[in-house]
Amino acid sequence: MITEAVQLMLPLGHTLTTDQRTDLTRLASGLQADRAACRDGNPDDWHPDPDDPDSAAKAARAARTCAGCPVARACLSAALVADEQGIWGGTTEGQRADLLDLIGTGVRVEAVLSIATDRPRLAA
Numbered sequence: 001m002i003t004e005a006v007q008l009m010l011p012l013g014h015t016l017t018t019d020q021r022t023d024l025t026r027l028a029s030g031l032q033a034d035r036a037a038c039r040d041g042n043p044d045d046w047h048p049d050p051d052d053p054d055s056a057a058k059a060a061r062a063a064r065t066c067a068g069c070p071v072a073r074a075c076l077s078a079a080l081v082a083d084e085q086g087i088w089g090g091t092t093e094g095q096r097a098d099l100l101d102l103i104g105t106g107v108r109v110e111a112v113l114s115i116a117t118d119r120p121r122l123a124a
């Protein structure tokens with residue numbers, strides 16, 4: 001039985017049900033900038049230029065900061081909903097595409113967020 005007839009297409013081409021989008025939006029609403037571990041960090045670390053030879057090191061440094069961030073789940077939720085660029089919740093854009101694929105298979109949003117934020121997503 002189809003319980004959710006309405007689906008929304010994200011910019012990346014991933015499809016979320018209305019309920020999944022609602023869950024992500026609700027979780028994203030908990031993002032409090034004043035609690036973010038990156039609030040005093042160098043923004044370049046979270047938006048590394050791929051042409052920068054230090055981009056991998058910068059991304060890894062950002063991911064280590066994200067790993068200890070108290071609002072990582074909300075941050076990741078916001079990035080998934082809004083198709084953000086750069087590193088959010090310790091994940092790269094490619095990793096978030098994989099997470100959206102996983103959500104698209106029907107795995108619960110909160111379970112996917114746990115998988116993604118319970119450990120650093122990027123290699124150090």
Ligand code: SF4
Pocket residue numbers: 036037038039046065066067069070071072073075076087088089090
């Ligand atoms: S998870 Fe990372 S990018 Fe998101 S608020 Fe925390 S430190 Fe900043």
